[in-house]
Amino acid sequence: MCRALSQRGYSVDHAECLKTATELIKQYQFQFAILDLNLGTETSLELIPLLIEGNSEIRILILTGYASIATAVEAIKLGATNYLAKPADIEEILAALLERSDMPITRETVSEPMSVKRLEWEHIQKVLQENDGNISETARQLKMHRRTLQRKLQKKPVAK
Numbered sequence: 001m002c003r004a005l006s007q008r009g010y011s012v013d014h015a016e017c018l019k020t021a022t023e024l025i026k027q028y029q030f031q032f033a034i035l036d037l038n039l040g041t042e043t044s045l046e047l048i049p050l051l052i053e054g055n056s057e058i059r060i061l062i063l064t065g066y067a068s069i070a071t072a073v074e075a076i077k078l079g080a081t082n083y084l085a086k087p088a089d090i091e092e093i094l095a096a097l098l099e100r101s102d103m104p105i106t107r108e109t110v111s112e113p114m115s116v117k118r119l120e121w122e123h124i125q126k127v128l129q130e131n132d133g134n135i136s137e138t139a140r141q142l143k144m145h146r147r148t149l150q151r152k153l154q155k156k157p158v159a160k
Contacts, residue, residue, distance in 0.1 A: 001034070001090065001093070002014050004090040005090070008090075008094075010032075013028065013030075015039070016039075016040060017039060017040045017042070018039055018040065018042045018044070018046070018047070021039065021044070021047055022047070022050065025047065025050045025051055025054055026050075026054075028054075029054050029055045030051060030054065030055060030058055031055065031057075031058060031059070032058065032059050032060075032061075032097055033047075033051050033058060033059070033060045033061070034060075034061045034063060034093065034097060035047060035048070035060065035061070035062050035063065035080075036062075036063050036064065037062055037063065037064035037066065037071060037075075038064070038065075038066070044062070045062075045071075045074060045075060045078055048060055048075065048078040048079050048080055049078060049079065051079075052079045059081045059082075059097055059098070059099075060079065060080045060081050060082075061080070061081060061082045061083070061084060061093065061096050061097040062075045062080045062082070062083045062084070063084050063085075063086055063088065063093070064083070064084075064085060064086060065085070065086040065087075067083070067085035067086075068121065068122055068125035068126075069122050069125070069126065070122070070125040070126045070128070070129040071083075071125065071129070074129065081097070081099070082096045082097065082099065083096075084096045120152075121152075123142075124138070124142065124149070124152060124153070127141055127142055128153075135149055135150060135153070
């Protein structure tokens with residue numbers, strides 16, 4: 001992604017951990033930020049307020065391989081401009097970051113109803129977030145055994 005953005009004329013900085021990202025944010029004032037939701041073993045959501053503090057006009061895109069409505073809502077509430085599920089190519093990323101509407105509408109971009117498995121995943125994520133990540137309390141509220149919930153959380157979400 002860094003190479004593709006550089007080839008398009010963007011000046012790019014890259015961080016692989018929260019500490020490095022925080023140092024970069026303190027050093028530079030960014031116009032755009034593309035954050036992977038999982039930054040190493042941590043979440044990049046706490047970087048959003050720091051980025052906005054440095055530039056209130058910044059455009060922030062959250063990328064994730066584990067998209068859920070709960071994390072999307074949280075990211076947008078914190079100030080992210082957009083949220084995009086992986087895999088995404090550079091054109092989709094730039095369109096989401098710049099909010100361009102010139103992307104062609106294809107069958108894949110037309111919204112289809114979510115599958116039952118995806119709805120279950122979304123509901124689990126919502127309840128888990130409401131319980132601040134407490135798996136035991138989430139399992140109680142979902143009337144599910146804690147180990148069953150842990151197994152479900154270890155699986156990747158289904159696409160739709």
